[in-house]
Amino acid sequence: MYAFAYHQPTSLKEAVSLLAGEDAKLVAGGHTLIPTMKQRLAAPGTLIDLGKVPDLVGIERSPRSITIGAMTTHGAVADSADVKEAIPALAELAALIGDPAVRHRGTIGGSVANNDPAADYPAACLALGATISTNKRKLTAEEYFTGLFETALEEGEIVTGVSFPIPHKAAYEKFRNPASRYALVGVFVAKRPSDIRVTVTGAGSNGVFRWTEAEEALAKRFSAKSLEGMSPSASGLNSDIHADADYRAHLIGVMARRAVQKAADR
Amino acid sequence: MSAVSLTVNGKAVTADIDPRTLLVQYLRENLRLTGTHVGCDTSQCGACVVHLDGEAIKACTVLAVQCDGRSVTTIEGLASGGELHPMQAAFREHHGLQCGYCTPGMIMTAVDLVRRKGNSLDEHTIRDELEGNICRCTGYHNIVKAIAAGAENMAAEPQKVAAE
Ligand SMILES: Cc1cc2nc3c(=O)[nH]c(=O)nc-3n(C[C@H](O)[C@H](O)[C@H](O)COP(=O)(O)OP(=O)(O)OC[C@H]3O[C@@H](n4cnc5c(N)ncnc54)[C@H](O)[C@@H]3O)c2cc1C
Ligand code: FES
Ligand code: FES
Numbered sequence: 001m002y003a004f005a006y007h008q009p010t011s012l013k014e015a016v017s018l019l020a021g022e023d024a025k026l027v028a029g030g031h032t033l034i035p036t037m038k039q040r041l042a043a044p045g046t047l048i049d050l051g052k053v054p055d056l057v058g059i060e061r062s063p064r065s066i067t068i069g070a071m072t073t074h075g076a077v078a079d080s081a082d083v084k085e086a087i088p089a090l091a092e093l094a095a096l097i098g099d100p101a102v103r104h105r106g107t108i109g110g111s112v113a114n115n116d117p118a119a120d121y122p123a124a125c126l127a128l129g130a131t132i133s134t135n136k137r138k139l140t141a142e143e144y145f146t147g148l149f150e151t152a153l154e155e156g157e158i159v160t161g162v163s164f165p166i167p168h169k170a171a172y173e174k175f176r177n178p179a180s181r182y183a184l185v186g187v188f189v190a191k192r193p194s195d196i197r198v199t200v201t202g203a204g205s206n207g208v209f210r211w212t213e214a215e216e217a218l219a220k221r222f223s224a225k226s227l228e229g230m231s232p233s234a235s236g237l238n239s240d241i242h243a244d245a246d247y248r249a250h251l252i253g254v255m256a257r258r259a260v261q262k263a264a265d266r
Numbered sequence: 267m268s269a270v271s272l273t274v275n276g277k278a279v280t281a282d283i284d285p286r287t288l289l290v291q292y293l294r295e296n297l298r299l300t301g302t303h304v305g306c307d308t309s310q311c312g313a314c315v316v317h318l319d320g321e322a323i324k325a326c327t328v329l330a331v332q333c334d335g336r337s338v339t340t341i342e343g344l345a346s347g348g349e350l351h352p353m354q355a356a357f358r359e360h361h362g363l364q365c366g367y368c369t370p371g372m373i374m375t376a377v378d379l380v381r382r383k384g385n386s387l388d389e390h391t392i393r394d395e396l397e398g399n400i401c402r403c404t405g406y407h408n409i410v411k412a413i414a415a416g417a418e419n420m421a422a423e424p425q426k427v428a429a430e
């Protein structure tokens with residue numbers, strides 16, 4: 001790891017002004033950034049730790065949504081009675097991230113800011129129609145996730161929280177890479193008041209995406225049978241040493257049917 | 267250099283350190299608490315697990331400066347008055363180790379597991395929760411047995427549940 005200067009601001013305002021400095025980067029749980037810095041793939045001159053900024057931690061439930069502060073850990077989401085009751089699929093997703101120690105440090109803000117193509121939260125954000133709040137504005141998930149490790153965040157912009165509308169039913173099915181624990185393929189299915197969404201993570205060469213054919217089939221009848229024999233085209237899917245594009249396409253069909261079954265049984 | 271103050275195994279410590287010092291480095295090299303191990307240095311193996319404010323974390327993936335104002339418990343902080351913590355005693359009793367390299371991390375993970383899931387743990391839960399702890403020697407069977415027994419013994423001897 002290269003040397004850096006370190007700051008622990010105690011207000012969002014202070015964090016924003018420190019972040020305007022040259023070569024400054026935020027650190028939340030550090031469970032993506034610190035490994036990357038150890039490998040010298042990232043070498044920020046200054047780290048701004050969000051750990052002591054108040055009001056970024058916590059889960060709030062309203063009749064229609066669950067709002068999660070950016071610095072809330074995966075473990076806190078997985079264990080939250082409110083999340084388990086209102087959107088059980090979201091608590092289950094959080095419980096599948098990494099391992100218990102990773103979940104005690106990794107945060108939702110860090111995860112959506114990083115937008116790893118194999119991360120879990122982006123699938124939930126896009127399927128549930130989440131709103132990502134920053135210190136400057138509010139963005140829909142469609143506007144926010146723009147590609148591989150790419151988001152609509154501008155220089156100096158800080159994610160403050162993510163708000164998830166409560167769906168009628170939802171479920172997440174993940175086929176884990178047994179070594180890294182990230183998603184080889186993860187499918188989130190949400191039956192919302194306005195529409196049905198099926199999103200896929202771990203597979204797309206541009207990051208998370210909606211599988212619209214499956215959405216249309218489920219709009220006719222919300223049943224795993226509606227997806228019988230279906231899988232998306234393998235073009236545009238990742239091929240790597242863990243799985244080729246055809247296998248990923250097949251897995252998407254399988255995970256989607258399992259997720260629909262699970263949601264329908266709720 | 268950055269100033270950092272934290273509590274380690276119940277004792278207040280302060281230091282002026284290079285901000286890139288990892289918590290595990292600080293514990294081992296500055297405080298000479300070498301019970302916490304480094305297996306992989308890539309957040310995979312769990313040999314470095316300690317408790318931060320009571321929660322299991324991988325000390326190779328946390329900066330010491332991030333722990334300012336917080337409380338850390340290492341394997342050295344578990345035993346009290348020269349007597350092993352019930353989880354440590356269960357690992358000895360059930361042969362939950364061979365070379366012992368993974369053991370401090372296993373035990374810290376196990377104590378955190380009991381905090382979160384209680385004293386009555388089935389085999390499936392234990393194996394699932396050991397996702398982030400790798401053992402090169404034992405094949406896990408005796409680790410799983412030791413954790414189940416240690417969890418029950420912790421209920422019987424609640425006064426010995428760590429210094430945190
Ligand atoms: C062993 C291991 C297994 C893992 N398995 C999974 C898995 O199965 N699924 C999964 O989804 N993830 C997994 N992860 C990643 C983990 O969830 C990370 O914690 C997460 O992706 C990043 O969150 P963080 O809080 O650690 O962010 P950090 O590492 O602190 O930051 C990541 C990036 O986001 C930026 N950032 C952080 N917070 C904000 C903010 N509020 N506003 C703007 N930018 C911000 C940082 O500047 C940095 O560029 C794993 C990690 C490890 C080490
Ligand atoms: S040394 Fe920290 S997880 Fe392996
Ligand atoms: S006892 Fe040797 S690594 Fe576990």
